[in-house]
Amino acid sequence: MLELQGLHKSYFTGNNELHVLKGLDLKIEQGELVSIMGSSGSGKSTLLNILGILDSYDKGSYKLNNTLISNLSEKKAAHYRNNMLGFVFQSFNLITFKNAMENVALPLYYQGISRKKRNKIALEYLDRMGLREWAEHMPNELSGGQKQRVAIARAMISKPKVILADEPTGALDSATSIEVMDLFREINKTGITMIIVTHEKDISEKTDRIIYLKDGIIESEHIRKEMSYV
């Protein structure tokens, strides 16, 4: 599903070169529930950017669904993001002036689906999240857990192959975090690959495979067979 080979990435600030990813090899199969752990500076957000086709890489290769992701035009990158990937963020990042339903429907707007149709689909997804009655509410009227569920519905509405979650529970209390993780597991059961970046041990322990990142390389991997539903 996802295949990285010898991936390198450097950032240049002035005359300084910052070598962030130093030859990363990683293979994630379809339907996996993976967490990526690492301290800040380990390169996990850079990796997430590259996996999300939000940034380019210098050396190596990245294959998503057997397609080589390299030197894509902005339009093509946007197209892949729209069709193959879903994003969930720590701070939810709902658009403040749109209600829950409109937020969920937004990816379909960029697919060119009519307002009526995409709002109908959005309502179905909100229903699955148990938020149908909240469809007309603005984000600031929702609790943290509700907001994150709206964001997850938004990530799922375009039927992505992979959902990338960046610290999805960072702004939630532990009870809500568990709820969200259960939701992720449920989504994962429908065959969607989940990649969760986190620094919380409790969260990563709820995934099937933990990848430890340190100084731009994979330090170790831990597969939790006993938790696997596969």
Add this chain to the structure above:
Amino acid sequence: MFDLDKWQEIFATIKKNRLRTFLTGFSVAWGIFMLIILLGSGKGLENGVRNQFKGSVNNGIWISAGRTTIPFQGYKPGRDIKFTNEDYERVKTTIDGIDVISARSWFDINNTISYKNEYGNFTISPCHPSYAIIKDVQIVEGRFLNEIDVQKYRKVVAISTIVHDALFKNGDKEKAVGSYIKISGVPFKVVGIFSDEGPEDEQRRVYIPIYTAQRVFMGDNEINQISLTTGDQTLDEVEKMVEQIRKQFSAVHKFDVEDRRAINIWNKAEDYKRTMDLFAGIRLFVWIVGIGTIIAGIVGVSNIMIIVVKERTKEIGVRKAIGATPYSIVSTIITESILITAFAGYVGLVLGIGLMELLSRALPPIEFFVNPQADLRVAISATILLIFSGTFAGMFPAIKAANIRPIEALRDE
């Protein structure tokens, strides 16, 4: 290619961000509004003063007989200077640079004019044919006086439209030219009707040949005023001409050349130039203030646009992460800003023009403030300039924001 969905998206954004929309729109509308008020007031003032110069050509010189105030060669002051036909002939033949010339005399016998049963008191003005040029009258029907009328002492008259309206009622209106009116009881044939843009009292005139007037009414060859035009000479050349005329008259009529009251020479070109210089100054001032207003508007709009884009960085990041292309992001922001500034500019335009219209209707007629109207082309250009600069100011941060990496924009640091 009309994308309804995109417009719905834009309108939804505008509707949900009222304060931001209002602030952007206000600075544009206010700039345009002030510009129109400014340009309109300047124009109104200029129109008013320009009207004061109407009713005669701008290169005319008027020489009128006066009364001496300085003793000269044994003559006491207080002596009336009298012009005669000889003065007219002498000026006409000896002064260089005259384009056309006419003498006039004041008719102070009985200025009643009648036609059938209609009577009226009007100014009867004996003159030469050239006076039509000097006075800048427009012939509406028939003709003005001609040389033959003057030389043959014909009893003919050219009447103003006001006189025409007053004397010729109903069915006679069309028959005015060719019919006879009585001036102080003497029948004169109407040869033409003219209109005059000058002050109203100058429009209540009839012109008759000067030699006819001298022969029929006055019985002498006195004239009161000589007026002439100077062609396209420069102000300096005209100034020299005036000095030459003054010198000649002082020699012939024996008065001190420094005596400004003995004869009165009015050089309209000098007055006209002075006023037009003043207006050139005022116009420059209006433009400087106007450009200042527009710059203030541009800075205002640009500032707001930059802040708006900054404020929307997160939103842009989200949109990008869920599949928006940078083009769709930039084009949406820019369409939105064009929509707001264009609409606001239009509102400012309508309000400004509306206020000007209201002013010119509600204000009592003021002599020096007529028809205050801003140049619409300038106002529209200014609106377009504001739209462009707002767009331009928003475009760079929008492009920059569209190219950032969403994960970084969306992370809480």
